[in-house]
Amino acid sequence: MAPPSxxxxxxxxxxxxxxxxxxxGKPENLKRLFAFRKVISNRETCKHLVDAxxxxxxxxxxxxxxxxxxxxxxxxxxxxxxxxxxxxxSKIARFQVLLPTNWPSEALRPMCxxxxxxxxxxxxxxxxxMARPLLKEASIGSIxxxxxxxxxxxxxxxxxxxxxxxxxIFVMGGCLILESLALFHxxxxxxxxxxxxxxxxxxxxxxxxxxxxxxxxxxxIPCLSWTTASQVFTHGVMSAGIPWPLLxxxxxxxxxxxxxxxKMLHSPEESSAFKAGVHFxxxxxxxxxxxxxxxxxxxxxLSNLISPEKFQMKPxxxxxxxxxxxxxxxxSASELSRLEALNxxxxxxxxxxxxxxxxxxxxxxxxIVVTAEHDAYVPRDGIKSISExxxxxxxxxxxxxxxxxxxxxxxxxxxxxIDAFEKTAQKYYGQxxxxxxxxxxxxxxx
Numbered sequence: 443m444a445p446p447s448x449x450x451x452x453x454x455x456x457x458x459x460x461x462x463x464x465x466x467g468k469p470e471n472l473k474r475l476f477a478f479r480k481v482i483s484n485r486e487t488c489k490h491l492v493d494a495x496x497x498x499x500x501x502x503x504x505x506x507x508x509x510x511x512x513x514x515x516x517x518x519x520x521x522x523x524x525x526x527x528x529x530x531x532s533k534i535a536r537f538q539v540l541l542p543t544n545w546p547s548e549a550l551r552p553m554c555x556x557x558x559x560x561x562x563x564x565x566x567x568x569x570x571x572m573a574r575p576l577l578k579e580a581s582i583g584s585i586x587x588x589x590x591x592x593x594x595x596x597x598x599x600x601x602x603x604x605x606x607x608x609x610x611i612f613v614m615g616g617c618l619i620l621e622s623l624a625l626f627h628x629x630x631x632x633x634x635x636x637x638x639x640x641x642x643x644x645x646x647x648x649x650x651x652x653x654x655x656x657x658x659x660x661x662x663i664p665c666l667s668w669t670t671a672s673q674v675f676t677h678g679v680m681s682a683g684i685p686w687p688l689l690x691x692x693x694x695x696x697x698x699x700x701x702x703x704x705k706m707l708h709s710p711e712e713s714s715a716f717k718a719g720v721h722f723x724x725x726x727x728x729x730x731x732x733x734x735x736x737x738x739x740x741x742x743x744l745s746n747l748i749s750p751e752k753f754q755m756k757p758x759x760x761x762x763x764x765x766x767x768x769x770x771x772x773x774s775a776s777e778l779s780r781l782e783a784l785n786x787x788x789x790x791x792x793x794x795x796x797x798x799x800x801x802x803x804x805x806x807x808x809x810i811v812v813t814a815e816h817d818a819y820v821p822r823d824g825i826k827s828i829s830e831x832x833x834x835x836x837x838x839x840x841x842x843x844x845x846x847x848x849x850x851x852x853x854x855x856x857x858x859x860i861d862a863f864e865k866t867a868q869k870y871y872g873q874x875x876x877x878x879x880x881x882x883x884x885x886x887x888x
Contacts, residue, residue: 443714444733444815444816445816446843448467448843449843449845449846453628454494455622456558456780459603460604460683460684460685461604461608461680461683461684461708462605462606462608462610462684462685462688462689462709463604463685463688464606464607464686465607465689465692466607466608466609466610466692466693466790466792467526467607467608467609468568468609468696469564469696469699469703470703470832471526471609471705471882472609472612472703472790473703474526474527474614475524475527475613475616475794476706476707476790476793476794477705477706478523479612479616479794479799480522480614482616482619482620482655483654483655483799483800483801484503484801485654485655485656485657485801486801488619488623488655489623489655489657490715491519491522491523491620491623491674492519492620492623492624492627493627493858494627494630494631495519495627496514496516496519496592496624496627497764498514498516498624498625498628499514499515499516499581499627500512500514500838501513501514501515505543506543507543508542508671509540509541509542509577510517510539510540510543510818511538511539511540512538512539512541513536513537513538513539514536514537514538514539515534515535515536515537515854516534516624517533517534517535517620518532518533518534518535518590518617518620518803519619519620519621519623519624520613520617520619520620520621521533522614522863523620524613524616527589527609527613528590528613528617528685529591529597529598529651530597530748531594531595531598532590532595532596532597532613533590534825535587535621535624536588536593536594536595537586537587537588537618537625538565538585538586538678539583539584539585539586540569540573540574540577540583540584540586540881541577541583542577542581542583544776545581546581546596547874549871549873550636550726550867550871550873550875551581551583551633551634552581552582552583552631552633552635552636552637552867553583553584553585553632553634553635553636553637553638554576554582554584554585554637554638554639554640554663554859554863555585555587555625555626555637555638555640555649555652556568556573556583556585556586556587556639556640556641557570557587557589557618557622557639557640557641557645557649557652558585558586558587558589558592558641558644558645559589559641559642559643559644559645559646559666559848560603560619560643561602562589562592562605562642562645563588563589563592563593563596563603564588564592564593564594564651565586565588565856568584568586569584570672572584572640572852572855572856572859575852576860577597578813579707579856579860580863580875580876581857582860582863582875583634585625585629585663587622588623589614589617589618589645590613590614590617590618591603591610591613591614592620592774593607594808597759601611601665608787608790611671611746611795612794612795614646614648614788615648615651615794615795617641618648618651618652619648619651619655620651620682621657622639622649622653622655622656622726623655626656626660627639634868635871635873636660636661636863636866636867636871637660637661637663638653638660638661638663638669638859638862638863638866639652639656639662639663639669639842640662640663640664640724640839640858640859641664641665641722641835642666642667643665643666643819643820643848644668644669644671644853646663646665646667646777647662647664647671647795648669649664649666650661650664650797651795651800653798653803654797654801654802654803655800655801656739656803656804657704657804658804658867659804659808659869659870660803660804660810661801661809661810661815661859661862661863661864661866662803662808662809662814662862663809663810663855663859663862663867664809664812665811665812665813665855665858665859666812666813666814666817666819666820666847666848667813667814667818667820667825667846668795668813668822668825668828669796669797669798669825669827669828670711670798671791671795671823672787672788672789672791672792672795672796672825673787673821673824673825674710674713674791674818674819674820674821675787675791676784676787677821678818678819678820679818679819680819680823686780686797686841688783689786690776690779690780690782690783691779691782693779693782693783693786694779694782695698699786703788703790704789706793706819707789707792707793708792708793708799709789709792709793709796710790710796710799710826711792711793711796711798711826712797713827713846744844753866754798776887777830783808797828797831797832799828799829801830802831802832802833803804804831805835805869806834806835807835807836807863808861808862808866808869809832809835809836810835810836810837810838810858810859810861811832811835811836811837811838811840811861812827812838812839812840812851812854812855812858812861813837813838814839814842814843814844814847815839815840815841815842816832816841816842816843816847817843817844818843818844818848819843819844819845820844826858833835838854839857840854860875860876863875864876
């Protein structure tokens, strides 16, 4: 793994936003969400959650010489299944569509759904940086879906992009998956195709989850995201914006988190090291005896079993390096509580966001993943590569951190989208998306 970007760390240090200031969320809501994850993550069961004729309402159509701009809304299909977990303000999904006035080919009417990244409220940013250039460069239409908890769908008590509860991000993801399916069905009814989905940062990960859930081949182009959100909130620079003492206190004071919710979790990253870390934190200090026996058996095996870099257990390892550890050298109660909260955060994030818990795309070879080599927001070390889960996908690397990649590489993101759509058009439609003049222009600019 390349060294993390200093710019990412500096940028996050001056940001004032705090996440999950009210805690984990209601235990009963978490249990409902985790049970529903088993349904929504399986494409064969998920495809029955949204009807092919799901009602979509177009509120406004603006016609211009070279393009049309549509605004629309619909009831989030997620509300039909778990209404009690969705804030009232987020129940109506709103979207905007940018279309060419005339398509170059009636046989190809490509449409890309763009999901919003962290802090991307309303539509203007995606419309300006992605949709308009894609329309000009390749005649690709765009749909910009407004995130739950953002823009006009933001709860009145929420400040900016700061979600109140950890559970809110799972509600957001569930809504976006089913809303994306509803929009794909609408696109098919309107004669658009090929269809695809993309997003940057958090939007990229949400696009991955939604794209996996569609029952037909489509290109998925996640930018600046990876296989799970667990690293983002436990090892990335955003973890500094989380009120860990509050989460620790809630976790330790309510047995439901430990006794019931833990049993519902499944992480594709559950290596022996992860399981050992969980077991250690939940059974400390008796775990010391077990670790000491392992140490005597094989010090090398111990280092593989519990990795301090991955699980932040260096204080524990320092204590067991002494044959007779003194009380002051043992892990403090606050350190133990922090470790438990970190493990729980990783567990629930993997449960609901790890691509290994979702059906892989119908045709992974259509997908192009764009990632930043020095990303300190989305660390990739120690977790499965997306290439393991999406066999045949194309991974492109930007020599930058998360912030620099976002600020200066929208052209790279758009090229990935165009390339993925071109691959899809040739493979499934038997023709090229690009005109000869467009190809010449791209060759000159590349």
